[in-house]
Amino acid sequence: MIAQQGILEEIVNLRNQALGEIMQAENTQSLEEIKIKYLGRNGLINNLIKDIKELSEPIRKQIGITVNDTKKTILNEINEAESKIKKEKETNFDPTIPGIKPVYGSTHIITEAINEIEDIFKHLGYVRRRYPEVEWDWQAFGSLNFSDNHPARDEWETFFIDKSASKKFGQMLLTPHTSSGQVREMEITKPPIRMINISKTYRRQSDASHYPMFHQFEGLFIDESASIANLKGTLEYFVHNFFSEDRKTRIRPYNFPFTEPSFEVDISCGVCNGRGCKLCKEGWLEIGGAGMVHPNVIKNGGLDPNVYKGFAFGWGVERVYLMKTNVGIDDLRTLYSNDIRYLKQF
Numbered sequence: 001m002i003a004q005q006g007i008l009e010e011i012v013n014l015r016n017q018a019l020g021e022i023m024q025a026e027n028t029q030s031l032e033e034i035k036i037k038y039l040g041r042n043g044l045i046n047n048l049i050k051d052i053k054e055l056s057e058p059i060r061k062q063i064g065i066t067v068n069d070t071k072k073t074i075l076n077e078i079n080e081a082e083s084k085i086k087k088e089k090e091t092n093f094d095p096t097i098p099g100i101k102p103v104y105g106s107t108h109i110i111t112e113a114i115n116e117i118e119d120i121f122k123h124l125g126y127v128r129r130r131y132p133e134v135e136w137d138w139q140a141f142g143s144l145n146f147s148d149n150h151p152a153r154d155e156w157e158t159f160f161i162d163k164s165a166s167k168k169f170g171q172m173l174l175t176p177h178t179s180s181g182q183v184r185e186m187e188i189t190k191p192p193i194r195m196i197n198i199s200k201t202y203r204r205q206s207d208a209s210h211y212p213m214f215h216q217f218e219g220l221f222i223d224e225s226a227s228i229a230n231l232k233g234t235l236e237y238f239v240h241n242f243f244s245e246d247r248k249t250r251i252r253p254y255n256f257p258f259t260e261p262s263f264e265v266d267i268s269c270g271v272c273n274g275r276g277c278k279l280c281k282e283g284w285l286e287i288g289g290a291g292m293v294h295p296n297v298i299k300n301g302g303l304d305p306n307v308y309k310g311f312a313f314g315w316g317v318e319r320v321y322l323m324k325t326n327v328g329i330d331d332l333r334t335l336y337s338n339d340i341r342y343l344k345q346f
Ligand code: PHE
Pocket: 176, 177, 178, 179, 218, 256, 259, 288, 289, 290, 291, 312, 313, 314, 315
């Protein structure tokens, strides 16, 4: 007859012995040996309890529980020690070997241009916005005073992406211009409004100076007394800060359905200082559209056109960046080719 107390004590002893050996094991092979020695079919623990059948049921049960716990503990320790050894092996490096320098990333030049534009307008109190790239006809055209079959929908070379139109907003499309943010802004902000919406825009075009995805920045100013003089002053502020103090601006009459009057804005050529050269011909470079917000647009934004007036302008980020830097990018598409070797140059 074996004594119950004796077995329990022996099990504890074996456990402590095993844990001690595990702690000292230096490689996975000795851990494997420890496993066999204690937990193997003919290992020390199984040997110890091989006569357990002679004991009475409740005692057998208690010993069984202890044995299971012990086996589990030993196995856990072995596994842990094993992964520790493996990890050490991996991280075991020679600190005297010269390191590998991490590659420094930098922002894309168009991201830099966007940040700079945002910063300039912030100084005038403009709030940066981003409006959806996937839009409805209503925000992109309808609310901006384009009549239902206005040919400008073709002129803008829009990507329509869903033929099943929404009853309320019309067809779904990739926004062709940041003016789609005008009505959205009026809906969420009480005047005075000073918005600078810089977002991705899409048009069906691809050549050396056009890419199907590009960026625009759209300024929208609404209050009770906005004037053309305010518009001109704002454009001048931007041009002086983004280009340089000596660049002049001028506005020419133009036509957009959502502004009245509408303008094209030119800046004096940086190459010839406005005297006229091969690049600009007559001293001016066209930079983008602007105008006084049409009363219908103000109405569509939920505001009273008898109370509020506004001006807006929408220019291309890539375009102003290339005009500013003269970096000699002769094909705009390369900016989005994602070739790091190319982009690194700037
Ligand atoms: N949305 C116009 C375009 O893409 C530019 C514009 C914006 C014109 C705001 C007037 C006012 O060409």
